[in-house]
Amino acid sequence: MTTEVRVPTLGESVSEATVATWFKKPGDSVAVDEMLCELETDKVTVEVPSPVAGKLAELVAAEGDTVGVDALLATIAEEGNAGPEETKPRAEPDPKPAKEEAAQTVDIMVPTLGESVTEATVSTWFKKSGDTVQADEMLCELETDKVSVEVPAPAAGVLGEILAKEGDTVQANGKLAVMTRGGEGQAHSADEGTPETTEKPGGMGGKDVEDAPSAKKMMAEKGVSRDAVTGSGKDGRVMKEDVMKALAGTAPSAAQNAPAQPAQQRAPVAAKDADREERVKMTRLRQTIAKRLKDSQNTAAMLTTYNEVDMTEVMALRNEYKDLFLKKHGVKLGFMSFFTKACVHALSEVPEVNAEIDGTDVVYKNFVHMGIAAGTPSGLVVPVIRDADAMSFATIEKSIAEMGAKARDGKLSMAEMQGGTFTISNGGVYGSLMSSPILNPPQSGILGMHKIQDRPMAINGQVVIRPMMYLALSYDHRIVDGKGAVTFLVRVKEALEDPRRLLMDL
Structure with missing residues (x-):
């Protein structure tokens, strides 16, 4: 008996992948869940495990081939499973052999969660046992330390037993549930029956449209x-x-009236007040944020230095070129690209702010992977703009816009939030006038931006009104001295008050 190995569900809006590497060749023996190959999509790398034990018979998709969801990758000749399968038709004559064979049991597995992530918590089941599901319809949502992961149905069918209940912790590649794929009235694959092709003509479509789990x-x-x-x-x-x-x-x-998170240490609560409280379990993301922020305070010798910047020149330059910039590059010219460029410029002069401590070594980075802190309804995340030091203003703005949209939708992958060397946090969008940002370990520096506020300033002996912003640099004093931190912040200030210095590399 042969078993087909097909492309697993790749995630919402991802319809194809490239076969990157085959770890086995035809004739090789494989065990259950042993990795057969690796697929690459636009966003993540997906490993394809063997569904059965046996020998790899045929490779249908070679390395470098582009394959769609549910496409056939290979076939496996099973070992030791033929007996039980053959006894089924003998025990009960089948008047409709084709339809019986079409009904298959499919395991709903925990998808790849990202590098170094080994477990997740089942947050919400959107379907219950016995429900009919369409291909790619969302079955449940998992929460990891960083992101929420949606688990879609690999094909149309009926959801069977749910093995992992809401609140359960599941391991990577663990089994969540089983479903019956195919059978009477059900399509065999996503290509044979998607919500678009199975919806009845003239229907409103409201019942068949699956809202985002978040x-x-x-x-x-x-x-x-x-x-x-x-x-x-x-x-x-x-x-x-x-x-x-x-x-x-x-x-x-x-x-x-959103319920507040309970404090770690609670004072005694009166009975009449306890009845009016609501206790909500912290999400894994919120727990991880709390742990990492506290670890940062406990580990680093954190110190903050402050300065202020006159935003007159940046605002004038932005107002002069914003329409032309949008017309040419298709993205708005914001302040973040100026701050990113200014930080890149300053990091080149004070490289220890872009370094990290590894044991007794200091690791200097000859590149800048800029973290841009973003607040979302689920909590704070820090997507990383890689090689920001090699980007133009337009590329930086496009990258920030793309990452910001993913952050708001909960679509950031683990890879997109790892590897940052320095972080910028803009509390000014919420109206913050002054703050001391907390380091994002293992980084040694984070720049806090704040609200732009008109203030009277003494310029050449005269009092004038200028748009001013306070800047705060929190840094790890174990690696960055006060002189380096102050120099960094002064260089950022100089670059923003005279943006021409960025062009002249001064």
């Missing part, structure tokens, strides 16, 4: 009715930002 979760937490939210996704699919808009525009009280 949106469902937020609607449930905030008590927002589905009818009160206008979906902006494909076929009217409700996304997380649609729920946020509904909260801001039509249900501000829901946002104001």
Whole structure:
């Protein structure tokens, strides 16, 4: 008996991958869950394990081939499983052999979670046992230390037993549930029956459109009715930002009454007050944020130095060229590209701010992977703009916009949040006038931006009103001396107050 090895579900909006590496060749013996090959998509690398034990019979897709979801990769000749399979038709004559053979049991597995991530928590099941599901319809949502991972149905069929309940911790490549694939009235693969091809003509489509799991979760937490939210996704699919808009525009009280996270150390609570409290378990992301921030304080010798920058020249330059910039590059010219360029310039002069400690060694980075801290409804994340030192203003702005959108939608992969060498945090977007940012370990520096505020300044003996911003550099004093930290911040200030210095490399 032969078993087909097919391309697993690659994630929402990802429809194809490239076969990167085959770890086995035809004739090789393979064990259950042994890695057969590796696929690469635009965002992540996906490992394909063997579903059965046996011998690899034929490679259908060679290295370098582009394959779609559910495409046939290879076949495996099973060992020792033929007996039980052959007894089934003998025990009960089958008047419809073709349809019986079409019904297959498929394991719903934990997808690849990212480098160094070994477990996740089952956050929400959107389906229950016995429910009919379409190919790529979301079954459940998992939470890791960094991101939420959606698990779609690999094919159309019926969801069987759910093995991992909500709140359970599951290991990478663990089994979540089983489903029956194919059979009477069910398509065999995503190509044979997607929501678009199975929807009845003339239908409204509302029942067949699966809202984003993050949106469902937020609607449930905030008590927002589905009818009160206008979906902006494909076929009217409700996304997380649609729920946020509904909260801001039509249900501000829901946002104001969101349950607060309980403190670690609680004082005694009166009985009448306890009845009015609501206890909500911290998400894995929030737990990880809390742990990493506290570890940063406990590990690094953290110190903060401050300065202020006159934003007059940057604002004038931006106002002069923003329309032409948008027309040519298709992206708005913001302040973040100026700050990124200024930091890159300063890091070249003070390289210890871009370094990290490894044991008794100092590791200097001859590149800049810039972390851009972003607040999301789920918590703080820091996507990384790689090789920012080699980017133009337009490329930086495009990269920041792309990463920001992924952060808001919860679509950032682990790889996109790892490897940063320095971080910029913009508290000014929330109105912060002054703050002391916390280091993002193992980095040695983080720059805090703040609100631009008109203030009276003494310029050439006269008092004038200027748009001023406070800057804060938190740094690890174990590796960065006070002189280096102050020099870094002064260089950032000089570059922003006279942007021409960036062009002249001064």
